[in-house]
Amino acid sequence: MDRRRVLVFLTLLLVPLGGLEARLAWVQVLNRDEYAGAPRRRWLEIAPAPRGRIVDRHGCVLARDALSFDLWVVLEEFEKRPETRAALGLTGLDERIERIYERINKLMEARPERERWRIYARERRTPYLLAQGLSFDLARTVETNLDRFPGCIVRETLRREYPARSVGALVVGHLSWPAGDEPKRLLEESGFEDVVDDDTLQLLARRGVFDQEMLGRKGVERACQEHLRGRPGLLQQERDPQTGEKSWLEIISPRPGRDIELTLDLELQQEVEALLAEVQKRVTAVVLDPSNGEVLVLATNAPFDPNDFIPPKNGDALRAYFDPEGARPLLSHATQEQFALGSIFKIVTSIAGLEEGKTTPDRLIECRGAFIPGVQHTRCWTVNHDPPLPPHGPLTVADALERSCNCYFYELGQELGLEPISRWAERLGLGVHSGIELGDIIGELPRPEKVSRWTASQSHALAIGQGALAVTPIQVARLIAAVGNGGVLVRPHVVRGGALNVPLPIRKETLETVKRGLRNVVHGDHGTARESGLAAFDVAGKTSSAQAPKEAHAWFGGYTSKVAIVVLVEHGGSGGGAAAPVTAKILEKLK
Amino acid sequence: MTSSFVGKISLPLAGSAALLVGMGLFALWSHDQEGHQYFQKQVTWVGVGVVALLVMLGPHYRHSRHFAYPIYLALVASLVALLVFARKTNGAQGWFALGPLKVQPAEFVKIGVVLVLARWLAASRHVHTLRGLAAPILLALTPMGLILLQPDFGTAMLFVPVLFAMLYVAGARRKYLLVGLAALLVVTPFAYRFGLKEYQRDRLTSFLWPDKVDKDLSRQQMQSVRACAAGGLAGAESGGYYVSERHTDFVFSIVAEELGFLGTSFVLLLFAVLFVQAGWIAARTREPYGRLLAVGLLVFLAMQVFINIGMAIGVAPITGLTLPFMSYGGSSLVSCMLALGLILNVGARWVPTFSSRDLDPGHVAIREFVPQEKKWL
Helix, strand or coil: CCHHHHHHHHHHHHHHHHHHHHHHHHHHHHCHHHHHCCCCCCEEEEECCCCCCEECCCCCEEEEEEEEEEEEEEHHHHCCCCHHHHHHCCCCHHHHHHHHHHHHHHHHHCCCHHHHHHHHHHHHCCEEEEEEEECHHHHHHHHHCCCCCCCEEEEEEEEEECCCCCCCHHHHCCEECCCCCHHHHHHHHCCHHHCCCHHHHHHHHHHCCCCCCCEECCHHHHHCHHHHHCECEEEEEEECCCCCCEEEEEEECCECCCCEEECCCHHHHHHHHHHHCCCCCCEEEEEECCCCCEEEEEEECCCCCHHHHCCCCCHHHHHHHHCCCCCCCCCCCCCCCCECCHHHHHHHHHHHHHHCCCCCCCCCEEECCECCCCCHHHECHHHHCCCCCCCCEEECHHHHHHHCCHHHHHHHHHHHCHHHHHHHHHHCCCCCCCCCCCCCCCCECCCCCCCCCCCHHHHHHHHCCCCCCEECHHHHHHHHHHHHCCCEECCCECECCCCCCEECCCCHHHHHHHHHHHHHHHHCCCCCCCCCCHHHCCCEEEEEEECCCCCCEEEEEEECCCCEEEEEECCCCCHHHHHHHHHHHHHHHHC | CCHHHHHHCCHHHHHHHHHHHHHHHHHHHHHCCCCCHHHHHHHHHHHHHHHHHHHHHCCCHHHHHHHHHHHHHHHHHHHHHHHHHCCCECCECCCEEECCEEECHHHHHHHHHHHHHHHHHHHCCCCCCCHHHHHHHHHHHHHHHHHHHCCCHHHHHHHHHHHHHHHHHHCCCHHHHHHHHHHHHHHHHHHHHHHCCHHHHHHHHHCCCCCCCCHHHHHHHHHHHHHHHHHCCCCCCCCCCCCCCCCCCCHHHHHHHHHHHHHHHHHHHHHHHHHHHHHHHHHHCCCHHHHHHHHHHHHHHHHHHHHHHHHHCCCCCCCCCCCCCCCCCHHHHHHHHHHHHHHHHHHHCCCCCCCCCCCCCCCCHHHHCCCCCCCCC
C-alpha cells in the first residue's frame, strides 16, 4: 500500500485521455473533410420516368403517359384568402381539403398533447396534393397569377391515359397505388443506393418517394410491368456557395419505360366489343391467329375503363367494379374463369379415339337415342330435345361431330377410358396454362394419377365434355387453333413476338376426318350450326351447350383459314342458337 | 454534516461532474428537438442521482464496509435472477422491468464489486502472496461471468482493469500481476474465438475492419465518426447524420457535432479534472479501504470514458457502454452519481496522517481517526 502505486496508476489513466484528445484533433480539425464525407442534407427529388406506351398491332395507342398538372396547396397561405377556393373553380374541393385536415388530425393524435399545435402549424405549411389532372388552362392561370392563388403550387407530372378507354381493357389492364411494402421494394430496386448513402435512402423512404407511382395490377400493365416501367431518376439540389443559387443536378437520369406492341387489332376489337354489347348475357369472344397464336381480339360485354383508376379517380365506377354482386369486369372470363366445356370436347375424344386406334374414320356406331336404356344421363340430346327427335342411327366419327351425337362418344369414351382422353386433352392444351401473358388459370382436367376411382359413367361424361372438366375460353381457342392450323399447338399471346409453336403428333388422316366433321357442323345437312348464319362463311367449328346451373353455357369454337374464334355466351342456352350467330357477326366484321 | 465537512468536499471533482452532467443534458436537448422527451426524463434522473449522491455523502464511508457483502450478494443474486427470469430484449437480457422503469443491475454491480474488493483487500494480510489473490479474483470474476452470460461483453470487460488496479494499489506483487496480464493476453484470442457470439465478434472487429462486418454496426460507428468530424473546430449546425441509439451510447458524437473540437476538448478536460481529483483523493487517503474504494470506482468510470469516447470516434469497439454522467439512462447516471458520492465521501473524510514519507506538520488531527478494526495495518 503505497501512494506511489496510486500515482503510477493515475498517470496511466491520463495517457489514454491524451490519446483520445489527439484522435479528436485528428478527426475534427486536421482531417475533418476526409472524415465528414459528403455534404450533409442534400435535397433530393425523384425524376419520374414515363411508363412505356401500349400500342396495338397497327400502332394505335391503347395506353400512354401524358403530361399532366397537379395542384398542391399550402393550407396556411391558401386559407388567408377565402375567395381562392371559388376562383379555382374545381368541384369537390371542400371535401378534399377536409380530407387533408383529417390526415393532419391523425398525425396530431399520434403525438402527445403539448406537441399537437406545433404539428398542426407545421403541416399547414407543408404542401399537400389537392387535385390531379388539372386542365392546361387552369394550370396556366394559376402559374401566371400566383398572387391571386396564394398557397397554390402547380407541378408537372405524368399521368397515365387510355385513349381507347374501355376498348381492349381486359388485355391492357389497369394501374393502382403501390400497397404494403411495395414502395420499399421499388426503392430497393431503384439503384439509388449506388449513389446515395444509407441515410439518404432512409430519408427518401420516410418521405415516401414511391408512394405516388402507380403500378400495373391487371393485364399487360402488370404482365409487362418491368418492361413498361423504366427507371426513375434522381435529382439533387446543389447550392452555389458564392451566389446562393440553387440548381438541380441529375445524379441518375430517368430511363423511360419501353413500349409494348400488342397483337390486338384495336379496330377489330372495338367492333367486336360493340357487337357483344348487344348480347344480353355475359359473353366472351377470343379471336386468334391460328398460325402463331396472336390474340387479335379478346372481348367481353362487361367493360371497364382503366382511366377510372387514375386520379382523379372515378369513385362510383370503382365501387361498381369491385362490387362482389356486380358484373366484376376486372375478372377476365377469357382467362381467369373456368366453365364446363360440353360438346367441343368431342373434338378431343375423336382425336384420341382415332389416334389410339379405338376407332377409324369409317367405323359406324349406332345411336339409338339412349346409350344405356333407362339411364337418364346417357341419353343423346335428341331425346331431350323439344319436340323429341328420332335417334341419329349409325354414324361415322365425322357424322357424330357434325350432329354432336352423344351416344357415339359414350361408346368411344367407354372404350378409351380416362388415360388416353386425359392425355390428349392435355396435349391439346386443356388443364394446363395456355401461356398467355395475362395470367390464366388452368381449369380442371381429370388425370389418372389424380383420381382414385374412375367409373364408366365418368368416362361417358368426360367424353362429351361434362363432369369434372372445366376450361377457360383461351384454352378452347388454343384447341380450335390447333385443329384449324393442321395440328400445331400455339401459345396464345397478346404481346408481339411471343409466339411458340409446338407440332402435335397427330396423323394427317385423323385431322382430315375431324376437320371434315367440323366443316359439316356449319355446312352439312345436319350440322348443329347450319342455321346460325355461319354457312355464309368458309368456316368450320363445333357448337357446345355445356350443362350449367340455370341454363347451359353456349359455346362456339371455329376456324377459318385466317382466324380461330371462340365465343362463350354464359347461360346462353344452345351453342348453335346463341354462340354461333355471334360468331357469324364477328366473321362479318373480319371480312 | 457540519460546515467543515461540506468545506472538505472536493469542489473541482463535484464541479467537473456537474458540468459533465450539464453537457449531457445539453446534448440530449439538442438531439431530441421535438418535445425534448429524453431531456425531460433525464432531468428527473439527475434529480434522483443528486439525491443518491447526497445519501452517499451523509454517513462516513467506512460504514459502507458493513454493507459490502450483503450488497454484493444481493446484486449477484439479482444477476442470477436476471439470467433466469428476465425477458429477452434485443438479444441481451440486461434489465429488470420494475413497472415503467428498466433497472440494469450490471450498472450497480460495478459498485458492489468495488465495495467488496476494497473491504477484502483492506482487511487481507496476504495480498502479496499468490494464495491471497485467489479470493479477490473470485469475488470479481463471479459477477463478471454472470454479466458475460447476459451477454454484456462490454460491462464484463470492465472488471478486469478494475481488479488489476485494485490489486496493484493494494500491494499485490508486480510479478504476479505481470504473469496475470500475460496469461490474459494468451487466453484472449481463444476466448475471442470460442467464448464470444458471432455478433459480439462483429462488434469488436467493426472498428478495425469496417468493411468485413455487419453493415449496420460499422455504419453506426461510421456515422458517429462522420458526425464528430462534421463538428469541426467549433461545432456545426445539427442534423443530417442518423446514429441509432445516439442519446445513450453515442451521446459524445452529439457534443462533437454541435460544439466541435472545442466542446469535446472541454469534455475531455472535465474528465481529466475528475480523474486527477479522484486519483488525488485516492493517493492522499492512507486508510486502505477508502483508498481502494476510490481507486476501484475511478477505474470503472475511467474505463467507460475511454471505451465510450473511443467508440464514438472510431478507435474502440462498439460495446454498448455508456458515457459516465452524460449518456441518457437512469441506471447509468444513478450508478455514476453513487460512485461519485463515495469518492467525494472518501475525500471529505480525509484526515492528514503522519508518515515517514508525507509528514504534514501543519495538522495534528491524527487522533480524530480511530480505526475500528486494526486488521488493515
